[in-house]
Amino acid sequence: MNPGTMTTEPLYREAPYEVTFEATVLAADDNGIVLDRSLFYPQGGGQPGDAGTLVTAGGTSLAIGDTRRDADGAVRHLPNDGVGLPTAGERVHGEINWSLRHIRMRVHTALHLLSVVIPAPVTGGSISDGQGRLDFDLPESTLGRDTVTDELRKLIAADYPVTTEWITEEELDARPELVKTMSVKPPRTGGPVRLVRIGDIDLQPCGGTHVASIAEIGDVRVRKIEKKSRHNRRVNIVLEG
Numbered sequence: 001m002n003p004g005t006m007t008t009e010p011l012y013r014e015a016p017y018e019v020t021f022e023a024t025v026l027a028a029d030d031n032g033i034v035l036d037r038s039l040f041y042p043q044g045g046g047q048p049g050d051a052g053t054l055v056t057a058g059g060t061s062l063a064i065g066d067t068r069r070d071a072d073g074a075v076r077h078l079p080n081d082g083v084g085l086p087t088a089g090e091r092v093h094g095e096i097n098w099s100l101r102h103i104r105m106r107v108h109t110a111l112h113l114l115s116v117v118i119p120a121p122v123t124g125g126s127i128s129d130g131q132g133r134l135d136f137d138l139p140e141s142t143l144g145r146d147t148v149t150d151e152l153r154k155l156i157a158a159d160y161p162v163t164t165e166w167i168t169e170e171e172l173d174a175r176p177e178l179v180k181t182m183s184v185k186p187p188r189t190g191g192p193v194r195l196v197r198i199g200d201i202d203l204q205p206c207g208g209t210h211v212a213s214i215a216e217i218g219d220v221r222v223r224k225i226e227k228k229s230r231h232n233r234r235v236n237i238v239l240e241g
């Protein structure tokens with residue numbers, strides 16, 4: 001198959017709580033294993049790619065250490081070693097590392113809340129296991145660590161639902177206030193843009209995975225606020241348990 005024509009149905013997008021799936025191999029080589037459909041979230045928007053396992057029909061189990069997405073939409077599952085790769089057309093059973101993914105979903109959703117508590121332009125961000133950070137364009141260092149922690153906890157206690165909706169790129173262009181992240185613009189595909197809504201407090205384009213209601217984030221704390229430059233405040237949060 002022409003590598004330029006491969007796309008993977010992004011099952012993770014509509015089913016963030018599903019853990020196992022069946023798929024067909026489109027290609028498998030040194031660049032990873034491409035499937036026709038996958039629950040593995042590919043690295044993007046500051047969220048790391050999923051880990052997990054793929055088991056072939058013949059019973060070979062492949063440990064997947066990371067997942068990436070090509071510009072054309074092919075999801076590449078990167079095995080820890082290249083031994084026993086499946087061949088195109090083979091069926092595989094996939095299973096994501098759920099405990100890792102769920103922690104990332106909690107941190108990711110908490111970062112949305114952080115952008116509500118601090119209504120300043122976001123210039124960067126990342127998620128690592130059990131913690132995450134956002135960089136804000138804020139000239140004044142008026143942010144208190146305890147105040148931001150309290151505000152986050154208040155929002156989490158209110159337990160808003162997290163839902164998704166879709167708009168056209170034209171509609172998004174007409175509502176530029178929806179885009180909080182200056183550095184990570186939503187990818188333009190010509191197709192609809194996915195918005196993630198948290199109750200009536202937050203609505204922004206995002207392709208990541210989120211918990212279904214924000215109480216599931218659990219307890220969270222601001223670990224530190226760093227001054228990275230005159231205009232850049234880096235706010236680090238950590239899950240408490």
Ligand SMILES: [Zn+2]
Nearest residue numbers: 108196206208
């Ligand atoms: Zn998100």
